[in-house]
Amino acid sequence: MREALCGFLDKQREALVRKIQGVSDADARETPTASSLSLLGLLKHSALWERRWFQIIVAGRVFPHEWPEPDAPDPNEEDFRVDDEDTVERWLACFGEQVAISREITASMDLDAQCAWPKLAHRNLRWVLLHLIEETARHAGHADIIRETRDGSRGI
Numbered sequence: 001m002r003e004a005l006c007g008f009l010d011k012q013r014e015a016l017v018r019k020i021q022g023v024s025d026a027d028a029r030e031t032p033t034a035s036s037l038s039l040l041g042l043l044k045h046s047a048l049w050e051r052r053w054f055q056i057i058v059a060g061r062v063f064p065h066e067w068p069e070p071d072a073p074d075p076n077e078e079d080f081r082v083d084d085e086d087t088v089e090r091w092l093a094c095f096g097e098q099v100a101i102s103r104e105i106t107a108s109m110d111l112d113a114q115c116a117w118p119k120l121a122h123r124n125l126r127w128v129l130l131h132l133i134e135e136t137a138r139h140a141g142h143a144d145i146i147r148e149t150r151d152g153s154r155g156i
Contacts (some may be wrong), residue, residue, distance in 0.1 A: 002111055005129040006103070012136035013099055016046060017092065019143035023150075025087045032149045039146055040091060041080035047095040048079050049135070054102035057110070058128055060116025068117075090096045 020028055020039045028040035051076075055061040056068070067075050111126040147153050 005126065006106060009129060009133045009136060012133060012140050016043065016136060016143055017095065019140065019147045020088055020092065023088060027150060028088050029082050030150065033146060034154055035082060035092040037142055037146065040082045040086055042143050043084060043091045043095055044086060045079040046136060046139055047091055047098050050095065050098040050102055053128055053132055054105045057115050057117040057120055058125055059105050095099060128152060
């Protein structure tokens, strides 16, 4: 079961990365559809939530001034927003780092281990993996539409 869950999640992670590879920073910041989403915003959001789901929610780590602390920026407002300091290289590297840490956490825990974050203590690692498969696939699909709109490339 672990192998299947991790394999499906990795496939979606790779699809998201493929959609932004080879795209310039300026093009990755564009929002070419009716949505306010950009390729870079999707990658940034995915990197941040990869960290939050596995390191904070599952493993119980705390990072000062980061969600869910009261003084942290609202993730619903900030995660998808990009500016000139956000680059494809930076967020691909960050996403890769977060995925590597998530894999370490996942390998070290039982699938039935409960989440450490109190508000989701009724959930377990298996549930988080399923949720991340769903979310990452959704964002890979968004990226697929954005990329096709931009340059006609198809297929995740």
